[in-house]
Amino acid sequence: MNKLPNQMTSAWLNKVPEVTLGFWIIKIMSTTVGETGADYLAVNAGFGQAITGSVMATLLAIALFVQLRARRYVPWMYWLTVVLVSVVGTQITDALTDGLGVSLYLSTTVFAAALAGIFALWYRSEGTLSIQAIFTRRRELFYWAAILCTFALGTAAGDLATEALGLGFQLGVVVFGVLIAITMTAFRLGANKVLTFWIAYILTRPLGAALGDLLSQSRQYGGLGVGARLTSVMFLVVIIGLVIAAQRNEFFKTESAQ
Template identity: 70%
Template sequence: MNKMPATSFTGWLSKVPEVTLSFWIIKIMSTTVGETGADFLAVNAGFGQGVTRTVMAALLAAALFTQLRTRRFTPWLYWLTVVLVSVVGTEITDLLTDGLGVSLYISTSAFAVALSAIFFVWYRVERTLSIHDIVTRSRERFYWAAILCTFALGTAAGDLATEALGLGFTWGAVAFGALIGVTYAAWRMGGNAVLTFWIAYVLTRPFGATLGDLLTQAKTYGGVGMGAMWTSALFLSVIIMLVAVAQIGINASRSAQRAD
């Protein structure tokens, strides 16, 4: 792997969290909040798709701008950006499917091609796709472009499985959960860490989305009937708690370093 000049890394620290169990819990819950939150704002709160899409896109732009301007990992800002990416990713897919009538087969394929193109260019430029090496602004831009595309792809793939292919919410969640389990097993048996990470990252989106639909939809439609508001509030509360713990830990660690 080609090494970049040392000056390229001056003053930079990785702004991506460690991949732990907490990381995956927050990631999955973020995907669910993106699905249920978008539905709640557009339908239950009565803002409509157009207003919701515009406001969420503006908030994402502001959060992403701030995230790119920082020079160290800030848990609350990073995960706020992920949640907003999740909402916007859902809105993009809904716009294509419901607003423009694009087939889920086409949108899923198109997002898969777009993600592959991002990874191809990213690797050609940086010679690595590892999230542990997000230590330059260029790599971080590639990273967030890939993240947005994975959320849009995951939403489309989830809808394709549950609606077009007829799996339904329960079996859709089981199927994607099983695929995540297979990916984890492949990693444990020595599979490529970067490849298995990105496969799991893509799969957690449709898993979280189908889980959100399962919890929010009425029982007559095969759901649990919790509703978008309560599901969003519950999952968002857990996210806030876990992120707060991470933020407190980061702050304590940095305070100790300054004291030394």
């Protein structure tokens, strides 16, 4: 069946996935992997913050280069980049907090202001913050800058809530889960879909971080004692399975469109 030009643009040129239940599941799990993976490499594996940060930043730069050169959305490429952004975003916040002693209150405020600045420049340049039309290089650069900032902000806000404010991991999961549910309800009731998307996207980061800490941290610190390595592996397996399904779906969509 032939498609209209605007449908072709959406289906073939948009560089990000459709926002479905699978999207949110992978997103939350990738944030958890970012939290537990960064902790495992820096602490458990003994690489330290500096080496882990340098290696992950290099891998992210390579992944972004490949992602930017792609002509359309490729599930494995996109989600690999998201996972690496998650790790690097966590590393940035951890380096500021643990390495430089920057207050979580300050880092949360700075990252929130930085994200607001990115959104302001993006909207001024493109007239929209929608992710349904990411098919130019400039829009994609704005998109990935915002994504990186949301991960850094989410890490700082999550740590601020669960550690500095004393919510703990279990209550943190509940609180951020409820906030996401409220956001989704507002969307269902007619709230602006672009605004609610980005609010939910930001909130999934502290939710994933709290969930990762809840599973990986020892019981004496309020966790379940699963461990960072096992938690990362379990979530990566689920992510890989969902991405393979998405990749197959994209393949069949391509075949049917030809």
